Amino acid sequence: MARTSEAAPAALKRRRITSMPRTVLLFAVPALALYTFVLLVPTARGTVFAFTNWDGLSRTFDFVGFNNFAAIFANPDSVKAIINTLIIAFVTTFIANAIGLALAVALNSRIKSRNALRVFFFAPAVLTPVVTAYLFKYIFAPLGPLNGVLDAFGLGVLKQDWLGDPNWALIAVMIVIIWQQSGYTMVIYLAGLQGIPAELLEASAVDGAGAGRRFWSITRPLLAPAITISVMLTLIHGLKVFAEVYVMTGGGPGNSTNSLSTLIYKNAFQFGLFGSSIAMALILLVMVALISAIQYRALLAQGGHK
Amino acid sequence: MESKKAIAVTLAALLALGTAACSSPAPTPAETAGADAPLSGTLVIGAYATAKPALDPIIAQFEEANPGLTVTATYADNQQYQAAIRTQLSSGTAPDVFTVWPGNGNPGAMEVLAPTGYLLDLSTIDGLPALPEALDSVTKIDDKRYVFPMTVAGIGAVYNEQAVEEAGAKVPTTWSEVLDFCEAATDAGKVGFSLGLQSLFVTQLINYSLTSTLVYAADPDFESKVKDGDATFLKSKWKKAFEMYMDMNDAGCFTANPNGTTNDIAQADLASGKALASVTLTTTISQIKALAPAGTTFGMFALPATEDPDDTWMPAAAFDGFGLNAKAKNPAAAAAFLKYMASPDSMASYATVAGSLPSIDTDKFTLNPALAILDTDWKAGKTYPFPDQLWPNPVVSSAHKEGVQKVFGGQASIDDILNAMDVAYKTQ
Known part of the structure; x- marks a missing residue:
């Protein structure tokens, strides 16, 4: 025993x-x-x-090789959608992160009402994109509140057909995405900022570093992990954007705001071109994977953490 | 060993679950037997959302007449419905009775669904009343009927009678009077025709109206000529119609910034009298009335395209179509419900609520005065189906609708768009 x-x-x-x-x-x-x-x-x-002409309904289909991919790149509307997707992704990522970081730095201070302001700026991120898009569709209408406010302040010359003018519609869509994503990135940066030891900042201040120098040499490197995750998430959201475009413009006017996701939906469910839309979805998948990997590695090289 | 066994059991369970989810009971045509027996079980109906106000009362009456039967109806907006019905059909979970668009032109249309074998040939149902021959081209394939349209809807210019009178405008009967109508509206500080092009379906309505006179009335074989490659949109009167559409825009006929305006706003403007008229589907008249102040009355005219009032045709088409699932879970109840819908009382009630004409003439139906012109033209044979119902694929219609937005937005020329429609027509 x-x-x-x-x-x-x-x-x-x-x-x-x-x-x-x-x-x-x-x-x-x-x-x-x-x-x-x-x-x-x-x-x-x-x-x-993606290599077939399946219509999503028939029991039979033919293999068509790379025809679906060739047709996508030969169609100006598909190319436009790819370009729009890239524009939306990069512009909204850059601006939403810049605004989010600025808000986070501002609200990380000891100003009164900072908690109320944090809630205020984060609130848009809580709303679903569909609700936000319907809200802004109303705001951006030709006789909607935005043009009304511009008129009231004597800025009638700035009034636009925001969603009806092909030169403005994509910008209007991006404004909504940025408005929503900024609060989201702000929260990520706030969490990152609160992990930076106050002693470091105080010591550098004692050594005579100004606010700009402290941000660049201490806050920025220590914030690198937050920057990596925030940029990646907003970039992926931008590349996959659907609801904002679909609700606000339906991809119009005249295809001018279609993203790859809205075109995939249209091809599959409105035209029954499943083969073609799956090919587009594959292109989107490759785009998201490649761009995310490149930016991830680039940010790691800048001092971000895995 | 134990862990391997656990892995195998888990995988087997998941496979079994997957198999169960993918399979469905296979109904047989023999199940249609015994149609005279009391109906029982559940009847599942799927329809687009706009059918709900007209369909729900009929369902309630049918349920009351068949106490052993439970009817479940689900509704969805057009695009969501079209996506869902295709998935349901291919996975064997489709409703027994469901909306099918007559003709072609969208993924839920008869020409798309019937060749796959998912639609029942309605000719096999005894006691279903005959439809007018004029509807055959969009309800039959090879002499087999696959869709039963409840109504005939039209596209016309609905006008606010009080607003027209206040503006001192005259209901136009010729093309030049259309431009005069716009001028009178502008002089009165109003809009001639409210237009919400942001709602994509609206983009096509004026071109359909003008081409029904300029193209299809002048040459009823035009569609088959395009099909055979003997005619094109670009080299036809479609071009003239499109130019006239833009002439109306240049003459200030429309709402400012139509590309940024939704149909809801356009309808509200017509209802309130800010706009005198709007070219729209007859099915929307009841919505417009609901938005209007009490006492407002509406009329409708066919949009003229020439200087001779007798030339004018209007688009009118089989609408509110229903088909039966070839693999219906309750085929007897499905057939009985379709026959119930096709009864004179149901046809009249459906058409009244939907704001259209019943597809089969019945004295049970009381004509809404606003639909008088549609009724007259339909009976006189001065109508042509909505062109997209006869086009071979939805891409042609999309090229047209998005094309109108592009032309209004200065992104493309009329020739570009008509050429894109010709290319799309030949693509599939």
């Missing part, structure tokens, strides 16, 4: 170590199986359909 009890702890330890990977695997099986069935298998099947 005594021998058994002495030997037990060592055996138990050995068993724990050797059985660890299997146990982990066992726990991971349901999630991995679901992930495989829900994501990997449909994605792989979808990839096959």
